[in-house]
Amino acid sequence: VINRHDGFYTDVGYSGVKRMVAVSRDWLMPEELKNTYSGFSIPERDMTDGSDYRVFLASFQTQWSILVKHLSSIRCWQVGFEWNLDEYLHPLGYEEDKSKVFTAEEKAAIITDLMYAASQGIHFTDKYATVVMTALAPTGDFDGVSTAAFLEMIYRNIESGEFGNGSTNPDDYFQVLAWNPIISDAPDDAWAEGIQEVYRVAQNHGDDGKAVFLSKFGYADNDDEAAATQQGEWIAKAYALVQQKLPFVETLFSYRCFRDTGAEASQRTMGLFTD
Numbered sequence: 001v002i003n004r005h006d007g008f009y010t011d012v013g014y015s016g017v018k019r020m021v022a023v024s025r026d027w028l029m030p031e032e033l034k035n036t037y038s039g040f041s042i043p044e045r046d047m048t049d050g051s052d053y054r055v056f057l058a059s060f061q062t063q064w065s066i067l068v069k070h071l072s073s074i075r076c077w078q079v080g081f082e083w084n085l086d087e088y089l090h091p092l093g094y095e096e097d098k099s100k101v102f103t104a105e106e107k108a109a110i111i112t113d114l115m116y117a118a119s120q121g122i123h124f125t126d127k128y129a130t131v132v133m134t135a136l137a138p139t140g141d142f143d144g145v146s147t148a149a150f151l152e153m154i155y156r157n158i159e160s161g162e163f164g165n166g167s168t169n170p171d172d173y174f175q176v177l178a179w180n181p182i183i184s185d186a187p188d189d190a191w192a193e194g195i196q197e198v199y200r201v202a203q204n205h206g207d208d209g210k211a212v213f214l215s216k217f218g219y220a221d222n223d224d225e226a227a228a229t230q231q232g233e234w235i236a237k238a239y240a241l242v243q244q245k246l247p248f249v250e251t252l253f254s255y256r257c258f259r260d261t262g263a264e265a266s267q268r269t270m271g272l273f274t275d
Helices: 002-014 052-070 104-125 145-160 189-204 225-245
Strands: 021-023 076-078 130-132 177-179 212-217 249-254
Touching: 052 104, 104 130, 104 145, 145 177, 145 189, 177 189, 189 212, 189 225, 212 225, 225 249
Parallel strands: 021 076, 076 130, 177 212, 212 249
Antiparallel strands: none
């Protein structure tokens, strides 16, 4: 697996790509917990010594250190993806009962812990690597409000001094901001303003000038070929809007490269290429 990835990154580099960003929203459970927790379920937050949560956090940090060691071609890591959604981060029992979820505050606390642990693991192996924050998903039509509110909770956690071994420096948790401004129609000035709304949170907490990755754009809501053509127009318009109105955005990521015919209907036309 490592050789395959290294070969891919080498080929892409030869093609002229200057930056490659790898993302993982997954984890492995340590031996003593793997028979209890599965999928995207994790222990409830309990910071007492020896708790399942503390055992998981320590393992999570080590996993990132090992990953970076073996994939040294990658220097930029996004440490999580849409964990603010229940389906990708939940307590034990969620799969059987969808009402068993973490509150928004609980998720924000857990995500703050996970970002710090991942950052520590990554920088233990590669002190010059760049850590991109967990991509925040919109929890409704994207207008920036729900994403901004969640990011506000993360910053307040950091500033409290009760996370990250007491660190109140956001750089110890992430060096690049990230969220997913997904919409199901053409991007417009209101869409751009929604992105600005989220960035104001970072500015208000001393991170003005910190780069932003918009991790996922190009959503289509149906499975017809017309949507693919329409999506192409949206992507072009989105890049233009970002360039004209959002200078703090370093990269807008098109999602995804290849069409996934086996995906749910809402995602089948999201690929730039049909294969």
